[in-house]
Amino acid sequence: GWLFFSVSANHHLSKDGIRLSVCFVALFVHRTVGSIRSCPPGWTQFGSRCFSFNFQGKSWTDAENFCKSDGGNLASVHSEEEQLFLRDFIKKVTGEAKWAWIGGFDSVQEGVWMWSDGSIFDYKSWAPGQPDNADGIEHCLHMNFQDKWNDTPCSRLLPFLCSKNL
Template structure:
């Protein structure tokens, strides 16, 4: 984990909203994984700015709830970045030190992190994925999903 002051890339994530018999779809430029859509943002940002970017797209930084999701995200991020990357995701303990949550409000119940992580080293309050590449973010949108760069996630419409 690194300090929230490090510039990074991010991943935004979105949950899928299914209505009737329609096949859920993601917004243009977003990638569907299961019931969520992801978008990878190549602009380096601090964690809080990455989360605000995801919110502006109707989502949050990505949340991870299983090893399968983590492996899918890491494989996808390795494909879209083609270089070493640390990527912001939505985990944080900014509300109460040592109590980790996802920025989308869900509990951080996934525990298969690297040994001793998250560890609050350097008084950090944020979670990142190290994919042996550089920092971006993944957006989470309410339509589907897109982390030190960041990945956004959002609901499908």
């Protein structure tokens, strides 16, 4: 929601016998967040973002487009805490450590990983020996490969994790 309020003050100035009245009006707009905002039904909050797991197998691109149509992106991961939350979240909703797309890709430039939501790729949780770009065609990132990340062909059909900001 939005909270609007205004502050006004009258100042009476006198210069050379002329009384000047100046009115200052300020409008402050403060966007309220936190306690009154929550994730939509079917989404789970962690930190300042909402996450959803989608069981339907899609290519990385189709999964990203699905997330965008729902107001988000494939999930980006920025800390060990987020990584563990997402791993546990997948286990909770599927009963296993299912492979799932998240938003990492290096299809623009090999070896330069980016997140589809545009955030900085500031955390990594690659499995040993990954990413390896096997056969030169692995440009998209999935999680839960030996409990970590792996690069794999973007055309592979996998379930996926979407995220969006609160």
